[in-house]
Amino acid sequence: MSWATTSPLQRLVIVLFAGTLGIASEARCEDVAYLPAVGETFDYGIEYRIIETTEGERNPIMIRQRCRLRYVVTKSDSKEWTGTYQTIPFMGNKLANKGALATYHRRTRESYEAGPNNQFGRTPSDPDMARLQQAASQRAEAMRMELQRRKLVELEQYRGLFRFCDGEIWCTASGKIRGKGEKGNLPFATGAIAGLIFLQLPDDGKTESGFSSRSESGLNFVSSNNDQVAQSTISVFSLMTPRESLEQGHLAFDREIEIAGGVSAGKQLTLSGSGMWEFSTEMGMPYAGSVDYKIEGASYVGKATKFDLRVGFHHLDPIRAMLFDNDLMPTMEAFDATNLPRLTSKQQSEMVKHWEPRSKKSRVRPNYALGNQFAQLATNSAPPPANSKLERLLEEELRDESNWKNDIQFEQILSRWKSIREVATKFPREWSDDSGSFTIKAMLRSVDKSNVSLLRLDNRQTISVPLDKLSEEDVEFARTFGVPDQGS
Numbered sequence: 001m002s003w004a005t006t007s008p009l010q011r012l013v014i015v016l017f018a019g020t021l022g023i024a025s026e027a028r029c030e031d032v033a034y035l036p037a038v039g040e041t042f043d044y045g046i047e048y049r050i051i052e053t054t055e056g057e058r059n060p061i062m063i064r065q066r067c068r069l070r071y072v073v074t075k076s077d078s079k080e081w082t083g084t085y086q087t088i089p090f091m092g093n094k095l096a097n098k099g100a101l102a103t104y105h106r107r108t109r110e111s112y113e114a115g116p117n118n119q120f121g122r123t124p125s126d127p128d129m130a131r132l133q134q135a136a137s138q139r140a141e142a143m144r145m146e147l148q149r150r151k152l153v154e155l156e157q158y159r160g161l162f163r164f165c166d167g168e169i170w171c172t173a174s175g176k177i178r179g180k181g182e183k184g185n186l187p188f189a190t191g192a193i194a195g196l197i198f199l200q201l202p203d204d205g206k207t208e209s210g211f212s213s214r215s216e217s218g219l220n221f222v223s224s225n226n227d228q229v230a231q232s233t234i235s236v237f238s239l240m241t242p243r244e245s246l247e248q249g250h251l252a253f254d255r256e257i258e259i260a261g262g263v264s265a266g267k268q269l270t271l272s273g274s275g276m277w278e279f280s281t282e283m284g285m286p287y288a289g290s291v292d293y294k295i296e297g298a299s300y301v302g303k304a305t306k307f308d309l310r311v312g313f314h315h316l317d318p319i320r321a322m323l324f325d326n327d328l329m330p331t332m333e334a335f336d337a338t339n340l341p342r343l344t345s346k347q348q349s350e351m352v353k354h355w356e357p358r359s360k361k362s363r364v365r366p367n368y369a370l371g372n373q374f375a376q377l378a379t380n381s382a383p384p385p386a387n388s389k390l391e392r393l394l395e396e397e398l399r400d401e402s403n404w405k406n407d408i409q410f411e412q413i414l415s416r417w418k419s420i421r422e423v424a425t426k427f428p429r430e431w432s433d434d435s436g437s438f439t440i441k442a443m444l445r446s447v448d449k450s451n452v453s454l455l456r457l458d459n460r461q462t463i464s465v466p467l468d469k470l471s472e473e474d475v476e477f478a479r480t481f482g483v484p485d486q487g488s
Contacts (some may be wrong), residue, residue: 030069031205032251033173034198035284036073036081042315044069044197045324046087049159049310050300061150061300061307065161066090068316068324069169069193070171071285079173082214085181085194086166087159093327093379093416098164105155105163112148116141153301160193163313171195197313199277200238207251210241235259245278250287252278253345257291268464270297273309280315322423326416335424335477340382342480347377348390355393355398375409383417386447386483391417424481433472447482 036042046069052061068088075082089096091104116138124130159165159182167181177195198214215236237258245252259271275291290312301305314320320330328334343351351374354367384390394410425444431454432439442454442463451464452474467475 016253029433032177032201032207032279032281033205034081034171034201035078035173036071036083037077037284038073038076040073042073042283043072043321044071045314045316045320045330046161046193046196047310047312050307051309052300052307056307063300066324067161067193068095069160069197069313080170082168082170084166085169085179087161087164087193089160089162089164090327095325101163105152105295108148108151108155112145112152116145120276150301165193167194171198173205174203175199196311197289199240199286207240207242207253210239210253212237212239214238220241243276247278247280247287250278250280251284252276255289255291257293277483283315286313286315288312319426319428322426326419326423328420328423332427332429335382335427335481337382337476340420341380343381343384343390348384348388350374351378352390355397355456357397375413378413379416382480383420385479421481421483422479429477431465431471431474434471437470438477444478444482446485447478448484452478452482452484 036229039267045066045068048063050061050063050065054060067090070088071083071085073081073083073225089101091097091101124133154162156163165182167179169180170178175198177198179192179194181194200215201207202211213236239256240253240254243252243254253276255273255275255277257271257273257275273291273293275289277289278287279285280287290310292308293311295309296306299305314324314330316324316330323334324330329339354370354374358366391414394414398410398414428441428443430439431442440454441457443457445453445455445462447453447467450468451466452470453462453464455462467478470478
């Protein structure tokens with residue numbers, strides 16, 4: 001690679017990496033190193049969002065996949081620590097069960113290997129209609145086969161994200177990593193899941209003026225033109241600039257990344273990204289981070305040639321773990337309406353009208369597409385107020401053994417609403433009055449028509465506060481996530 005052919009970012013990183021770092025900075029001097037204690041356990045939530053942007057693709061790839069990642073430290077000194085890691089993928093919006101995931105994998109493989117289903121139902125007598133029906137059925141079957149092919153590639157190649165995996169890891173104080181275990185073929189150049197959160201630090205541990213790093217690694221590359229797999233060596237340049245941290249005792253950085261590598265199957269791979277990264281000096285481990293990538297020349301499940309990728313991770317304390325495991329953002333803003341939309345009164349009424357039982361003589365046929373839209377909306381939104389008409393209807397439908405068609409989705413919706421409310425009671429937040437002059441940090445306990453019960457964090461006492469004394473935002477939170485006191 002010549003100087004003339006490098007990008008501005010590469011040139012800057014090369015200059016910095018060569019040891020000519022002389023940036024003035026007002027950030028306080030901090031030393032940083034990976035030094036976790038023996039016996040410590042660290043849980044992280046990992047999320048990938050992939051949006052395929054290749055022009056002309058009729059069935060674009062859009063993936064949001066998450067997994068839990070756990071490290072257990074078995075040995076540690078001033079130079080290196082050793083530990084084990086394991087991942088737990090998600091199925092839908094819940095943590096996967098090994099047995100259920102293995103069964104799903106086997107059935108998907110069996111169905112795919114059985115080939116297309118050429119039984120298209122009763123053939124119309126009209127020849128033109130018969131041809132149209134056959135063409136439509138063949139298209140639908142081809143789409144089903146493609147979806148199964150994609151799922152099999154994900155399950156069998158992208159371990160950690162879609163399948164359980166475990167292994168051993170060795171990490172120096174400056175972040176140089178060695179690992180032992182199944183890595184699989186990742187569709188992008190971010191490294192194995194186990195090494196995702198780590199970052200190469202300066203050998204002297206000083207980060208007050210920013211720093212850079214360069215590393216080389218291998219990538220299993222799938223051609224965008226066919227399914228040929230090739231090994232590629234990639235060079236990773238990373239530039240870190242100090243930024244203000246939101247957490248006391250943490251160090252935060254803006255991160256710029258440029259990755260380039262030659263391949264022997266398909267196009268030249270180029271990847272660049274930007275984001276942030278946060279380190280806890282008390283933990284001696286990363287705390288949170290995310291990077292948005294632009295990728296060209298790589299492929300996901302052998303189809304895409306160009307896509308956007310967001311990779312994020314969060315350290316999971318008990319509260320954040322509950323949020324993450326319930327498909328919520330592992331941040332204190334998880335319950336904000338922008339992150340967890342509210343069901344409007346109109347939406348709730350429309351759902352009740354659609355899901356209300358109809359007599360056998362009714363001529364109104366159920367609109368299954370609309371039902372699926374409502375189910376997806378209910379699953380991705382905050383629950384309605386406890387004991388609402390919509391919630392009572394779904395509970396009654398579950399108890400009605402004569403009508404079981406919607407039981408699975410109703411059970412999933414109600415279970416999710418219950419989980420979200422439960423997590424909300426573990427969620428410490430600032431409560432304030434209308435004027436904002438009085439605030440108190442407390443957790444929601446219960447709510448009725450006129451009062452909310454709160455558990456104060458300062459003295460662990462439960463207090464009752466009139467709703468009309470609270471701010472509009474607090475009243476909305478209490479009515480959305482609160483439930484009646486079970487002891488009353």
